[in-house]
Amino acid sequence: DFMAALNEVKPAYGVETDELENRLTYGLISYGPKFDHLRESIRLFIQQVRTSERTPLLSVLLEGGSGAGKTALASKAAIESEFPFVKLLSPENMVGYSELSKCNILNKAFDDASKSPLSVIVLDNIERLMEYVNIGPRFSNLVLQTILVLVKKNPPKGKKLLIIGTTSSASVLDQMEITSAFNVTLNVPTLGPEEIRSVLTELNAFENGDIDRVVNALANTELGIKKLLLVTEMARQEGAKYISYKRFLECLHDSGI
Amino acid sequence: DFMAALNEVKPAYGVETDELENRLTYGLISYGPKFDHLRESIRLFIQQVRTSERTPLLSVLLEGGSGAGKTALASKAAIESEFPFVKLLSPENMVGYSELSKCNILNKAFDDASKSPLSVIVLDNIERLMEYVNIGPRFSNLVLQTILVLVKKNPPKGKKLLIIGTTSSASVLDQMEITSAFNVTLNVPTLGPEEIRSVLTELNAFENGDIDRVVNALANTELGIKKLLLVTEMARQEGAKYISYKRFLECLHDSGI
Amino acid sequence: DFMAALNEVKPAYGVETDELENRLTYGLISYGPKFDHLRESIRLFIQQVRTSERTPLLSVLLEGGSGAGKTALASKAAIESEFPFVKLLSPENMVGYSELSKCNILNKAFDDASKSPLSVIVLDNIERLMEYVNIGPRFSNLVLQTILVLVKKNPPKGKKLLIIGTTSSASVLDQMEITSAFNVTLNVPTLGPEEIRSVLTELNAFENGDIDRVVNALANTELGIKKLLLVTEMARQEGAKYISYKRFLECLHDSGI
Amino acid sequence: DFMAALNEVKPAYGVETDELENRLTYGLISYGPKFDHLRESIRLFIQQVRTSERTPLLSVLLEGGSGAGKTALASKAAIESEFPFVKLLSPENMVGYSELSKCNILNKAFDDASKSPLSVIVLDNIERLMEYVNIGPRFSNLVLQTILVLVKKNPPKGKKLLIIGTTSSASVLDQMEITSAFNVTLNVPTLGPEEIRSVLTELNAFENGDIDRVVNALANTELGIKKLLLVTEMARQEGAKYISYKRFLECLHDSGI
Amino acid sequence: DFMAALNEVKPAYGVETDELENRLTYGLISYGPKFDHLRESIRLFIQQVRTSERTPLLSVLLEGGSGAGKTALASKAAIESEFPFVKLLSPENMVGYSELSKCNILNKAFDDASKSPLSVIVLDNIERLMEYVNIGPRFSNLVLQTILVLVKKNPPKGKKLLIIGTTSSASVLDQMEITSAFNVTLNVPTLGPEEIRSVLTELNAFENGDIDRVVNALANTELGIKKLLLVTEMARQEGAKYISYKRFLECLHDSGI
Amino acid sequence: DFMAALNEVKPAYGVETDELENRLTYGLISYGPKFDHLRESIRLFIQQVRTSERTPLLSVLLEGGSGAGKTALASKAAIESEFPFVKLLSPENMVGYSELSKCNILNKAFDDASKSPLSVIVLDNIERLMEYVNIGPRFSNLVLQTILVLVKKNPPKGKKLLIIGTTSSASVLDQMEITSAFNVTLNVPTLGPEEIRSVLTELNAFENGDIDRVVNALANTELGIKKLLLVTEMARQEGAKYISYKRFLECLHDSGI
Ligand SMILES: Nc1ncnc2c1ncn2[C@@H]1O[C@H](COP(=O)(O)OP(=O)(O)OP(=O)(O)O)[C@@H](O)[C@H]1O
Ligand SMILES: Nc1ncnc2c1ncn2[C@@H]1O[C@H](COP(=O)(O)OP(=O)(O)OP(=O)(O)O)[C@@H](O)[C@H]1O
Ligand SMILES: Nc1ncnc2c1ncn2[C@@H]1O[C@H](COP(=O)(O)OP(=O)(O)OP(=O)(O)O)[C@@H](O)[C@H]1O
Ligand SMILES: Nc1ncnc2c1ncn2[C@@H]1O[C@H](COP(=O)(O)OP(=O)(O)OP(=O)(O)O)[C@@H](O)[C@H]1O
Ligand SMILES: Nc1ncnc2c1ncn2[C@@H]1O[C@H](COP(=O)(O)OP(=O)(O)OP(=O)(O)O)[C@@H](O)[C@H]1O
Ligand SMILES: Nc1ncnc2c1ncn2[C@@H]1O[C@H](COP(=O)(O)OP(=O)(O)OP(=O)(O)O)[C@@H](O)[C@H]1O
Ligand SMILES: [Mg+2]
Ligand SMILES: [Mg+2]
Ligand SMILES: [Mg+2]
Ligand SMILES: [Mg+2]
Ligand SMILES: [Mg+2]
Ligand SMILES: [Mg+2]
Known part of the structure; x- marks a missing residue:
């Protein structure tokens, strides 16, 4: 059967x-x-x-x-x-x-x-x-x-x-x-502002205020979930508990965004 | 011989x-x-x-x-x-x-x-x-x-x-x-409105009023019989006896029409 | 020698x-x-x-x-x-x-x-x-x-x-x-009106008046002898002694003329 | 481990x-x-x-x-x-x-x-x-x-x-x-004026005044470190302790700059 | 040696x-x-x-x-x-x-x-x-x-x-x-009028007056010696002692001139 | 060693x-x-x-x-x-x-x-x-x-x-x-007028006055040393001690200059 x-x-x-x-x-x-x-x-x-x-x-x-x-x-x-x-x-x-x-x-x-x-x-x-x-x-x-x-x-x-x-x-x-x-x-969509916020919140890698700044900075970019996850990881390398906003943008830039 | x-x-x-x-x-x-x-x-x-x-x-x-x-x-x-x-x-x-x-x-x-x-x-x-x-x-x-x-x-x-x-x-x-x-x-032609009506009637998958709505919605598309049959089948998956008009259009859309 | x-x-x-x-x-x-x-x-x-x-x-x-x-x-x-x-x-x-x-x-x-x-x-x-x-x-x-x-x-x-x-x-x-x-x-030429008339007369497939109508209908087309012979044969399939003028034109059309 | x-x-x-x-x-x-x-x-x-x-x-x-x-x-x-x-x-x-x-x-x-x-x-x-x-x-x-x-x-x-x-x-x-x-x-950048000066100073191949003249002469060229090192070496072949400014420019020219 | x-x-x-x-x-x-x-x-x-x-x-x-x-x-x-x-x-x-x-x-x-x-x-x-x-x-x-x-x-x-x-x-x-x-x-030149005359005279295939007519008719064409010799031969096929002017032009035309 | x-x-x-x-x-x-x-x-x-x-x-x-x-x-x-x-x-x-x-x-x-x-x-x-x-x-x-x-x-x-x-x-x-x-x-340059003169003088193939005429005739051409030497040799074939100016130009022309 x-x-x-x-x-x-x-x-x-x-x-x-x-x-x-x-x-x-x-x-x-x-x-x-x-x-x-x-x-x-x-x-x-x-x-x-x-x-x-x-x-x-x-x-x-x-x-x-x-x-x-x-x-x-x-x-x-x-x-x-x-x-x-x-x-x-x-x-x-x-x-x-x-x-x-x-x-x-x-x-x-x-x-x-x-x-x-x-x-x-x-x-x-x-x-x-x-x-x-x-x-x-x-x-x-x-x-x-x-x-x-x-x-x-x-x-x-x-x-x-x-x-x-x-x-x-x-x-x-x-x-x-x-x-x-x-x-x-x-x-399969790239991420819009609210979607980026959801993911970053889930990851718990930023201080609350910084998430807003990141979301604003990414307002007009086409960003896939894969790159968002990698860049967050790259930015983490400096060792502090939360990622600094400035370091995150630098990593984004090196990643071609 | x-x-x-x-x-x-x-x-x-x-x-x-x-x-x-x-x-x-x-x-x-x-x-x-x-x-x-x-x-x-x-x-x-x-x-x-x-x-x-x-x-x-x-x-x-x-x-x-x-x-x-x-x-x-x-x-x-x-x-x-x-x-x-x-x-x-x-x-x-x-x-x-x-x-x-x-x-x-x-x-x-x-x-x-x-x-x-x-x-x-x-x-x-x-x-x-x-x-x-x-x-x-x-x-x-x-x-x-x-x-x-x-x-x-x-x-x-x-x-x-x-x-x-x-x-x-x-x-x-x-x-x-x-x-x-x-x-x-x-x-070998694609289907015009009356031809679509004939096929859908034959299939007996819609309530009567809905057939009209489907035919109207498809007035200006090039639709082959093969896709019409498949989309009807896809729309059927929701389990009800008749296909809902809305679900049918959704399936059409996913099918590139 | x-x-x-x-x-x-x-x-x-x-x-x-x-x-x-x-x-x-x-x-x-x-x-x-x-x-x-x-x-x-x-x-x-x-x-x-x-x-x-x-x-x-x-x-x-x-x-x-x-x-x-x-x-x-x-x-x-x-x-x-x-x-x-x-x-x-x-x-x-x-x-x-x-x-x-x-x-x-x-x-x-x-x-x-x-x-x-x-x-x-x-x-x-x-x-x-x-x-x-x-x-x-x-x-x-x-x-x-x-x-x-x-x-x-x-x-x-x-x-x-x-x-x-x-x-x-x-x-x-x-x-x-x-x-x-x-x-x-x-x-090697395609056929002009008089040449089409000669061939169709030779084939004896039309009633006399119809030959004129066919020749007129073909006045401005480029037609080779091979296609003329095939289309005549196709039109013959209806079984009557002479080919009907209308059927002949239909066959011509399917043949791309 | x-x-x-x-x-x-x-x-x-x-x-x-x-x-x-x-x-x-x-x-x-x-x-x-x-x-x-x-x-x-x-x-x-x-x-x-x-x-x-x-x-x-x-x-x-x-x-x-x-x-x-x-x-x-x-x-x-x-x-x-x-x-x-x-x-x-x-x-x-x-x-x-x-x-x-x-x-x-x-x-x-x-x-x-x-x-x-x-x-x-x-x-x-x-x-x-x-x-x-x-x-x-x-x-x-x-x-x-x-x-x-x-x-x-x-x-x-x-x-x-x-x-x-x-x-x-x-x-x-x-x-x-x-x-x-x-x-x-x-x-990886080509060299700007100050960067050329740093390298030439390090190489100790020119009299001080000549470095300025070289840097000025190269103000608007795209020059990689590899060519800068080779040209300096080529210019050295005349045997004097310091490279003459004129010879250096000649070598640069033969090198396509 | x-x-x-x-x-x-x-x-x-x-x-x-x-x-x-x-x-x-x-x-x-x-x-x-x-x-x-x-x-x-x-x-x-x-x-x-x-x-x-x-x-x-x-x-x-x-x-x-x-x-x-x-x-x-x-x-x-x-x-x-x-x-x-x-x-x-x-x-x-x-x-x-x-x-x-x-x-x-x-x-x-x-x-x-x-x-x-x-x-x-x-x-x-x-x-x-x-x-x-x-x-x-x-x-x-x-x-x-x-x-x-x-x-x-x-x-x-x-x-x-x-x-x-x-x-x-x-x-x-x-x-x-x-x-x-x-x-x-x-x-290596194609033939001009006087050169065509020389060759045709040598071939002795035309009556005298006809040579002039041929030379005139060919005044503005590019004609190689090989084709001139072949066309003359083609025109000869009619059997008369001398080639007729008209036949010669016909052969020229079939030869693409 | x-x-x-x-x-x-x-x-x-x-x-x-x-x-x-x-x-x-x-x-x-x-x-x-x-x-x-x-x-x-x-x-x-x-x-x-x-x-x-x-x-x-x-x-x-x-x-x-x-x-x-x-x-x-x-x-x-x-x-x-x-x-x-x-x-x-x-x-x-x-x-x-x-x-x-x-x-x-x-x-x-x-x-x-x-x-x-x-x-x-x-x-x-x-x-x-x-x-x-x-x-x-x-x-x-x-x-x-x-x-x-x-x-x-x-x-x-x-x-x-x-x-x-x-x-x-x-x-x-x-x-x-x-x-x-x-x-x-x-x-590696082609030859200018003075350079052509040097080579021809060295070859000793022309009477003095003729060298001037050759150099003038070549005033505006791009001529490599190889062709100059070959053309001189070709022109020599007539057997006289010195090359005639006219013959030299003819050979130049056949050589595509
Ligand atoms: N909601 C989600 N959807 C898809 N992937 C997710 C999601 N959340 C996390 N991920 C992770 O994101 C990564 C997505 O990468 P994936 O290779 O699937 O992307 P892709 O679109 O196939 O990329 P590519 O264009 O390079 O082929 C995976 O590591 C996956 O585990
Ligand atoms: N009147 C009809 N004419 C043709 N096919 C029909 C008809 N009614 C139902 N069908 C069904 O529709 C489907 C037509 O698909 P088919 O593969 O023949 O199309 P096709 O034009 O060859 O497609 P493709 O362009 O992909 O080659 C078949 O499954 C066939 O059984
Ligand atoms: N006067 C004619 N001249 C040529 N063919 C004729 C004539 N009368 C009847 N036919 C028939 O017409 C057909 C001509 O077809 P044929 O294959 O020679 O054409 P074709 O020009 O070679 O075609 P294609 O362009 O396809 O190669 C043959 O079947 C031949 O027997
Ligand atoms: N700061 C420096 N950065 C890189 N190379 C340097 C530096 N200082 C000296 N060098 C020397 O300069 C040379 C650089 O040549 P290299 O082959 O790495 O260049 P490249 O960019 O790979 O060239 P290519 O475009 O030909 O591949 C090497 O010999 C290296 O030792
Ligand atoms: N003065 C002539 N010069 C060249 N060919 C001549 C001359 N007189 C007669 N002929 C004949 O003309 C013909 C010339 O044909 P040949 O094949 O040499 O021409 P070709 O320029 O090589 O043609 P193709 O462009 O087809 O290669 C030969 O049969 C040759 O015997
Ligand atoms: N001053 C000279 N410089 C170079 N070649 C000379 C000079 N004087 C005489 N010659 C002769 O001229 C000829 C130059 O020909 P060569 O094959 O070197 O030219 P080339 O530039 O390599 O030609 P190609 O473009 O066909 O390769 C040689 O036979 C050489 O012996
Ligand atoms: Mg993938
Ligand atoms: Mg098919
Ligand atoms: Mg054929
Ligand atoms: Mg490299
Ligand atoms: Mg040949
Ligand atoms: Mg060479």
Whole structure:
């Protein structure tokens, strides 16, 4: 029966969970309603794949600025799905591979998924998987075509598949018609003033008045949660209990903001 | 004699029928006169190949927006022809293949067809077969040239062949002179208001008043039947008997409309 | 002596005649003075190669719109020459071949010809032999260079060679200096009103009054003889003795006119 | 324990120190506050990697004009870190290597680093590692993609890594999104008038009055410390105790200033 | 001694004479002073190489329109030099060869020449040797570089070499700096009215009055001697003793003039 | 000791001297102060490498018009240095080599040099080494990158290296940042009127009055010493003791001036 099948498949792929958890060094800090809505949407898609007879395939693209938390969100969703087959396809595991090797890995993963009743595949950092660079522009058309086809290819009868892609180059993926190959696109936002305040409060690294000053100083910048966490850590190196406002701005500047 | 020949060839290719039926997950819902006319035209072409002495070769290109139902239509026609040789050539079965392998597969299929008295070959998603991307633009010229030649190559004396191509990039195929290599081009339309109403009524997923609201909201969008069916399914996930109008629009939005 | 040599060579290449006749499914229907003049010019060139001491090599390019009848004309000329060596070099026999293989086939054919006292080589569809596409544009420079050299290369002393090329991309061949590498260029015309009338009368498919209406409707289109014949056949499928005018226009429209 | 681990790893990589010291032929001459601030920033980053629990990875890009002293600074930092794994990745050790070999070397170094509790990797002259030339422009996309991924790839749990990159083509690296892949970017300045005075005074090669004249003559040029040291040496060849002002300017001119 | 050396080398390369004579099907018809001056210049260069101590290498480029007689002139010069080593390097002998094979053939020929006291090498149709096409433009850079170097490479001490190149794409060769790599460039002219008259008179194919009419009709065209000879031959096919003026113009027109 | 080391290395590389002398067919004719200054500058650089402790590496680029005498100057300098390791890297010895073979040869030469206490490497005709052509432009990026790195790579401690490059495409090398990779750039001039007079007087080929006329006629041309010497030789072929002014101008014209 179904549960038996689940158990049968699970052990073979259990390793993936480590890989996925490795992308969650800072966990997920809730920064407000936008984040909560995102999480709920993803939860519904997982449920649709699990339960709807008429949804053999669902593909969701998470797009957003650099460091917005896309990989962390996708990884968390994959873990929480508790599907028997879970696979993270990331450029970090394909460094220096030929285009063909990459395609084979992608193809193999989708093939493996087609043997499990329920599967999640995370296609992390799609522009990097395709070796995209905007000079030229250049990219691996072999990988691109592979993705374009695999993302739309129904699993065999009775099997179900959820694909979660991530990208910080949505406009490039638009042009390549990858975006339209996905059924759904969700934006992972950079942080607004109130969201920055939530995170910094949670981190407890500033004196209260200083949080206001930081939030004001960052009023018009595009800041992802990843950089906010790193800069706070850098500023901490001076040893005092609370971070000085001036040191924080210096670190921000060195970080290119 | 002829029927004997038919029977002789049939078993070897019977598998294709499964592949073709796999493209018809939602069946064909008649959405109105345009659809019926399309079906009739295709039926006539099948008949011409079967009966006309002077038509050894006929090639028909189905072009239309993404998800308009081109592959489903072509697959259904191939099944209904009941020709002894029926072959679906689809990028989904050539993921990661080299240009040369693809050409060999195409060439082999046409060669096989040339041994059957009556054949249908479906060239599905021609732009993808050619690995086309509009950045550059780039594509496999080897596959393109192969298609340009095969689509115009007469079968040997006494054999007959119907070619059905599909594409959602008609303007690209025009430029490459593929369109003009086909004898006939038929447009597979996206859905207009009355057509959307027909489909939604058939699906019985909305309360009557809501169908009107949905149809109005979609008045000026280009919507293919495939997306309409998926979005309806997504909206259904909330569990109520009928889909709420608001939820439906939300799902549409996530789907990029 | 000469006749002995002829007989010696002939058997080995007799097969080519089948290939050539295969290009003449509809035979040659005389559509008027332009066609007759074309035939006469080609006849004179064959005679010059056969008889002139000072013409070891003559090359003739037939250029004209798609379906104008270039291949049929070249094939007929090759058959009627009755030269001992006759060879059709066509992209249809080189599907999926590498550039190098194509060059080797071309080179081999010219080499074989150089052993026969009198030879005709048909270079059919030169733009396709070169794998030309106007996006880029891209083409096989290896094949192009091979053609540029072979078309101007004298056969050895005492041997004679007629080359007949065909193309529907004369302007491309101009740019590549292929046109100027040929000694002579002849235009194969699309059909004017009177010529269409001649063909349709010959086919006996319309009631008399309808021929006038068809000719008028086609007054300003570029129509090759091949498409005219196919569309007539398509329109015939309705079973009546004569084709209805309306059905004919419909078929024309599906055929892209 | 930790110190034991350090000692265990150290011997295997001791050779690198020679390579690094080889980049410091002229040592580091302090030319003023900008230089001191640079040194202090780098020192803090080393400390952060050594001590912060939440900083498994830190990447610093040193960018500045040709000969500004980037390689010398990075080499000195790597030596002073006293981390058990220290690796200099420089184009000088990869002359004529294929793109793939370079990627393998990079990948191997990061892999080796991932086995050491604390590591420094210097990516020297990144534009040269990528074989960049601004005609085209051309570069190795394979190396670029490798760098883009490796620079952001966390070491395994419990390991820590400091990456120091150098480049004199910051704007190119910006375009390729390498700059934004680094956590921090620091500018290594060319020398202003007071800084030139400091260096020349330290070198004791001019009579006092002449230093003023040199500083004035160089008021509006972009001059790196490397060229200043070489030109001084060239001018010295005439044998007198102090360099003549005129000879110095001549040498500057031959050096392209 | 010298004559012994000559005799020693001669036999091995005697074959080339046939190849060269093969390029002179129509011989050389003197069409006036321009032609005589050309012949004299070439004669002087041959003499300079034979006698001057200080001229180990001399390179002459013959450039002119298509069919102007460049190959015929170069071949005649090579034969008349009576140098012990004479080599014709022509694209006709390298059809379908790889770039590398071509380079090896060129290199081998120059190497062989370097063993003979006196050598002539004809580089025929340089743009074709380089596989040049003006779409792109594309060409073999390997062959180009090989030619650029070989044309300027001194033979070893005591050996002497005359290089005669031909091209009908002088402006292309200018751009590639091939022209400037040659020591001398001579123009081979197309025919002016008086020159056409000389040739036609010599051929004795027209009645006297008709020659005037032909010369007038050709007043403003660029016509090479090769085409003039061919068209005359084509026009002769009608069988009369003299060519009719009208037929001649028709043939000219088919020949693209 | 040092002298012993010198002697040890010398024999192995003595052959290079022949290669270098081969580039000096006409010797070096002093044409005035510019030439003398050039020679002196190069002499000083040789001395700096030999004696300065702080100059392990010095790189000098000789740039100037075609035939200005760059290769001759570089070769002479290499011979006169009397360094134990002397190597000429010239495209003439790499005809038809692959990019990789060229890189290996370059790399090997620098590696060999790194074993000698004092070395000179001549990189002759750098644009040709890189297979540069300004159509495209195209060039070997592999060779370019190799040169960019090798020219800046310090020899090991205690070894010293002088690099002399030559080019007649300085602006191309600028763009590729090769010029700035060299420490010093010296211009090798074409000849002005007084310099032409010096050379012609030295050659003693004209009657006195004619030299004035030649110098006047050449007032506004860019003429390198190599062409001046060749044209004089060509003009001499008429056999008289002195060259006629008219014949000289004719030869100049054929030589493209
Ligand atoms: N609410 C949150 N959403 C996402 N990530 C969070 C959140 N709170 C904390 N994080 C942490 O922030 C980091 C987000 O980095 P992540 O690599 O997921 O970003 P990314 O958008 O994938 O970046 P990149 O554009 O570089 O791929 C992770 O370390 C994660 O643990
Ligand atoms: N009238 C109809 N015509 C076509 N398809 C229909 C129709 N009614 C329902 N369908 C269903 O709609 C879907 C159409 O999807 P299909 O893959 O054929 O579209 P497509 O145009 O080929 O899309 P793509 O552009 O992605 O290739 C199929 O699942 C099919 O079963
Ligand atoms: N007068 C005619 N001239 C040429 N072809 C004719 C004539 N009459 C009938 N035909 C028929 O018309 C068809 C012409 O097609 P053909 O393939 O020769 O055209 P084409 O110009 O080579 O086309 P394409 O541009 O596709 O290569 C042939 O089937 C031939 O039998
Ligand atoms: N304060 C200083 N900072 C850096 N280098 C110094 C300093 N003082 C002296 N030097 C010397 O100056 C030279 C700097 O050269 P280095 O190769 O580091 O420059 P670079 O910026 O890496 O040059 P390139 O752009 O060519 O890579 C070294 O020899 C170094 O010993
Ligand atoms: N005075 C002449 N000069 C040159 N060729 C002549 C002359 N008189 C007659 N001929 C004949 O004219 C023909 C010239 O053709 P040739 O192939 O040499 O021209 P080409 O300039 O090399 O042509 P292409 O541009 O095609 O290479 C030869 O057959 C030659 O025998
Ligand atoms: N003063 C001089 N300087 C340089 N070369 C001289 C001088 N006097 C005579 N020569 C002779 O002039 C010739 C110069 O040719 P060389 O090949 O060195 O020029 P180049 O600038 O390298 O040419 P290219 O641009 O073709 O590489 C040599 O034969 C050399 O012997
Ligand atoms: Mg990510
Ligand atoms: Mg489809
Ligand atoms: Mg044809
Ligand atoms: Mg550096
Ligand atoms: Mg020629
Ligand atoms: Mg030189």
